[in-house]
Amino acid sequence: MTAAIDRIVSRVSRWPGVETAPHRFGGTAFVVAGRELGHVHDAGVVDLALTRRVRDALLTDGLADPHRVVPESTWVTYRVRSDADVPDAMRLLRLAYLWRLLAVRRRGIDLDPETDPDTDLRRLELPADLDALVRATFRDSLDRRTPV
Template sequence: MTASIDRIVSLVVQWPGVETAPHRFGGTEFLVAGKEIGHVHDVGIVDLAITKAVRDSLLTDGLADPHHVLPDSAWVTYRVRSDADEPDAIRLLRLAYLWRVLALRRRGIDIDPTLVPDEELQHLAFPAELDSLVRTTFNESLNHRASV
């Protein structure tokens, strides 16, 4: 799985504001404004930091599994078993990224001014309940771009 994980890392590190660091249990973690949004392990595991509500929605929709070590936490795990799994892994990491960027926007920090949240959510094409959850939680941030 190293090739798939390497491709995922190569893409995610290009997103504005994303930095990488070695993960304490091996692999690479992704940081946005000093906070981890997720990490990858060379064995094909992608772990994401998200809220419990979003976690529950991801699990209900079968888009991720409970975290492989901390199943009751707000973290989820996605397993990359083949090249075909890369787009879904990237989509989930993008959700974690969007979640973090919007949280920062709510505090007046805009690390990715080119990001248009509504268009981003449409592109990610998540199930209606998850999409609605993100839109409701970050309504202020989603409307921020429209008023600028």
């Protein structure tokens, strides 16, 4: 799985505002404005954090599994078993990235002025129920076209 995980790390690390760091349990952590949005392990595991409601929807829709170590947390696990799983892993990481990006924008910092979260959400092609939940969660930030 190292090649697939290396591709994920390469792509995510190029997103504006994303820094990489060694994860304390091995692998690579993705950090935006000092907060981790997720991390990957060479064994093909992608872990990421969102809100409780979005996490629950991901689990209900079968798009992720409960976090393998702390299953009751807001973290989820996605397993990359083959190259075919990379796009779904990227989609989940992009969702976590948008969440962090909007949180930082609410503080008046725009790390990625080129990204329009509304457009990105459409590109993610989430299931209708999850898309509606994410949009409701992000609504205030999505309605603002410029940083606070």
